[in-house]
Amino acid sequence: MLGFEKECYIGGKAVLCLGVLFMKPRERAIRALELEEPDRVPMFELEFQYPEEIVGESYVLSEDQTGWAVTVFRDFLKMDGEMVKRGRAVDVTEHNSRVLVETCRKMGYDIIRVGFVPDKIESLRILRRLAPDHLIAGSVGGTVGIPNGKKMAELVYQIYRKPGEFKRRMENRIREEIENLKRQADAGAELVFDCTDYCLKEGPFYSLWVYRELIFPFLKMLVDAAHKKGVFFVKHTDGNIWPIIDDLIATGIDALHSIDPSAGMSLSEVKEKYGDKVALCGNVDAASTMVYGSPEQVAEEARRCIRDAAAGGGYFLTTSNCIYRGIPPVNSITLSKTGKKYGRYPY
Numbered sequence: 001m002l003g004f005e006k007e008c009y010i011g012g013k014a015v016l017c018l019g020v021l022f023m024k025p026r027e028r029a030i031r032a033l034e035l036e037e038p039d040r041v042p043m044f045e046l047e048f049q050y051p052e053e054i055v056g057e058s059y060v061l062s063e064d065q066t067g068w069a070v071t072v073f074r075d076f077l078k079m080d081g082e083m084v085k086r087g088r089a090v091d092v093t094e095h096n097s098r099v100l101v102e103t104c105r106k107m108g109y110d111i112i113r114v115g116f117v118p119d120k121i122e123s124l125r126i127l128r129r130l131a132p133d134h135l136i137a138g139s140v141g142g143t144v145g146i147p148n149g150k151k152m153a154e155l156v157y158q159i160y161r162k163p164g165e166f167k168r169r170m171e172n173r174i175r176e177e178i179e180n181l182k183r184q185a186d187a188g189a190e191l192v193f194d195c196t197d198y199c200l201k202e203g204p205f206y207s208l209w210v211y212r213e214l215i216f217p218f219l220k221m222l223v224d225a226a227h228k229k230g231v232f233f234v235k236h237t238d239g240n241i242w243p244i245i246d247d248l249i250a251t252g253i254d255a256l257h258s259i260d261p262s263a264g265m266s267l268s269e270v271k272e273k274y275g276d277k278v279a280l281c282g283n284v285d286a287a288s289t290m291v292y293g294s295p296e297q298v299a300e301e302a303r304r305c306i307r308d309a310a311a312g313g314g315y316f317l318t319t320s321n322c323i324y325r326g327i328p329p330v331n332s333i334t335l336s337k338t339g340k341k342y343g344r345y346p347y
Contacts, residue, residue, distance in 0.1 A: 025134045029316075030232075031313065032255075033191075033314075035279060036313045037345045039344070040344045042316050042317075043316060044112075045318055047072075047115055047324065048322070049323060049324050050323070050329065054103050055106055059073070060084070069116040069117070077325060093122050096123070097127055101130045104131070105134075108336050108339070110135060110316075111316075112131055113138075113193055114136075135190055135191055137191040137234075138181070138191070138193075139184075139193050140192045140193075141196055142173050142174050142176070143215050143218050144210075145198055145237075146200065159210055159214060171218075173218075178221065181222065185226075189231060191232040191233070192232075193235075194234070194236065198237045198239065198248075199237060199239025199241050201240055201262060201264075202239075203239070203243055204240075234254060237258075238263065239260055240265060241263075242265070254278065255280065255316070256280055258281060259283040260283065262320065267280065267282055268308035268309065271308060275309070280315050281316040282305065282309075282316075286320045286321035286324070291327055295334040299334050299335075302335050317338075317339040317343060
């Protein structure tokens with residue numbers, strides 16, 4: 001377990017600690033989402049896959065657990081056997097939620113996104129109880145992204161040969177997802193992430209008319225439903241999004257993640273063109289610098305991101321994806337330390 005400095009905040013909206021004024025994480029994140037300058041650049045990660053390196057406890061799995069947690073820890077990492085064994089002795093949702101909160105606090109994150117639990121609604125309630133000073137986030141989906149190999153042919157056939165039928169199916173799907181969003185909001189989520197990927201490194205997967213007619217109208221329905229519940233909406237997508245970025249931002253999303261550097265996306269250029277319309281999250285390269293770089297290289301890239309996007313507010317320092325197990329823990333901690341040290345406003 002690795003150590004690092006502890007940030008000071010105690011009760012109230014802000015704390016004076018050794019002559020420095022600190023906001024609470026929730027207020028800091030909301031300021032950035034509203035395109036304002038908080039006390040420092042806020043931080044978060046979509047996932048943090050090795051909490052044992054930070055707080056000395058790992059996630060566990062239930063025997064009947066499904067979803068992304070199983071994909072990550074069973075299909076990708078082959079760790080599920082021991083995790084299920086340890087999960088038999090605890091309430092998995094309670095345990096993983098507590099471990100997540102402790103990890104995010106130690107890392108200095110301002111947003112805590114639900115994940116790796118069997119019951120997301122219950123986890124949101126737990127996160128809200130354990131971390132009232134943080135902005136608690138849920139997850140939604142429903143729009144069409146890049147399909148996997150098994151579904152690709154059928155999906156492309158439906159889109160191009162039966163667009164009317166496809167649109168009707170999407171309407172039903174989005175209505176169901178809106179109800180899911182409402183349940184999450186009622187359980188304590190003040191923000192939702194949509195992590196549907198729309199683009200490859202080379203550019204959009206579909207023809208542009210597909211995004212304009214069959215994807216973005218439904219994304220806007222989700223965004224509007226979130227805003228009606230008083231919930232912020234953050235859109236993640238990998239890839240080169242330049243050909244679709246205008247239409248994507250026009251859906252009303254509050255923030256854009258991750259501005260993929262491996263696909264040639266320039267954080268400074270996106271900030272210049274769209275920083276008055278949408279908050280930006282990124283973009284320390286999770287595919288190269290975070291994995292293969294030295295701590296010094298991570299710190300330099302993080303400082304470059306802050307220089308490129310922090311001025312004027314509306315910016316979150318994050319990786320370009322998440323903290324997955326291939327990233328050395330020292331690099332994750334270096335990124336957090338750099339944000340705390342160099343992300344202070346006024347910038």
